[in-house]
Amino acid sequence: MSTTSPDVSIIIVNYKTPQLIIDCLHSVQQHTQGIDFEVIIIDNESGDNSELLVRAAFPEAQFPQIRWFNMGYNAGFGRANNFGMKQAQGRNLLLLNSDTLLVDDLITRCSQLLDRQRDVAAVGAMQINRDGQVHTQLYTRFAQLRRFCYILPERWLNRVFPDNQYADPNEVDWIIGAFLMTRQSTIAQTGNFDERFFMYGEDVELGWRLRRQGRMLVLRDGFFVHLEYGSDASNATRKTTFINRFKTQMQVSNLLWVRKQYGAGAYLVLMIHYYTLVPIVYAWKMTANLRQGKPLLSELTNQRAFAQQVGIFSRFFWATLFNQNLFFKV
Incomplete structure (x- = not known):
């Protein structure tokens, strides 16, 4: 060299x-x-x-x-x-x-x-x-x-x-x-x-x-x-579905990126979207269970996983919204 x-x-x-x-x-x-x-x-x-x-x-x-x-x-x-x-x-x-x-x-x-x-x-x-x-x-x-x-x-x-x-x-x-x-x-x-x-x-x-x-x-x-x-x-073998497809650390970082690049409004729209979806995906699955003759609360694994992810996103809500100097590590 x-x-x-x-x-x-x-x-x-x-x-x-x-x-x-x-x-x-x-x-x-x-x-x-x-x-x-x-x-x-x-x-x-x-x-x-x-x-x-x-x-x-x-x-x-x-x-x-x-x-x-x-x-x-x-x-x-x-x-x-x-x-x-x-x-x-x-x-x-x-x-x-x-x-x-x-x-x-x-x-x-x-x-x-x-x-x-x-x-x-x-x-x-x-x-x-x-x-x-x-x-x-x-x-x-x-x-x-x-x-x-x-x-x-x-x-x-x-x-x-x-x-x-x-x-x-x-x-x-x-x-x-x-x-x-x-x-x-x-x-x-x-x-x-x-x-x-x-x-x-x-x-x-x-x-x-x-x-x-x-x-x-x-x-x-x-x-x-x-x-x-x-x-x-x-992560290479992680199973995903349409509603439960986010890697949690990746999405926490993506939300911070959206907030920084596009502003608080764009970030709030995304979070409201997630909060609104939680009861919707539960209601959809429970309705499908009733129609198929299954127990009302059966097969809710994906819905629980999505709700848990939204809960993790929420841990960083105020820090993201106000662009705080926090280490965004899940």
Whole structure:
């Protein structure tokens, strides 16, 4: 590695995922050519031997680019990345999930794009699985997430919250934080992640501010493998229904994002929507039970789960409404 400042600082947050990081860094090492880079790993108090395993796989004599830092507590995604960005020496910053794998020299391509196209604030790429299939649920528009927050007919929501349209097929509203590259200078103008977010939603909110600095691009012919659920495998097999489809931590963060970006009115409409739905989903199911000759209070698992989630959202109601400086961790 050059003694001068690197072209790219790769920032990876670790929470009990040493083998994923080892696999990720092997792919970085294999595919990244022609640029200098450093790797900054931020550990969210894993309480295991993650650092020893990673350093054993990448001895300093052979791979001196790695710098390891311990947060001392589980700081979540945004705070850990903010700490990593403060340590970064690279001209460009790459936020990279531990559960990702490169399949070509995407890092060099994105870095060179940012160097050439000064009107671009940040760049990402398409997510694929191990088999090379593109992830079908790729959110790149703010309106997509707003529609997801509502439990209402999709056709109506599409009219109320239409997607922004761009002439450039690569241009988007925001970029997922699993692979997001921007400049040090852009972050200096935009500001870091909002540290109230524990996990999820912080990349959407940062994207809103990054868009003020320039275009946001997701390269349709650029790909990286995103395994997902690296440090929370339980989510991979979690069963969902239409009314009970929210990941609780994710939705608490999404509600904070809606409040910050669209205001108190938009947030209140969403919460009133949830409060109104609780008795409706119970009444609907109990009516269906009577019609089918079943006990009135049978098979209410989904309804109870939804009500419990609304109860958790309510724990953060006043803090969200008044935009308080709280750590929104479920």
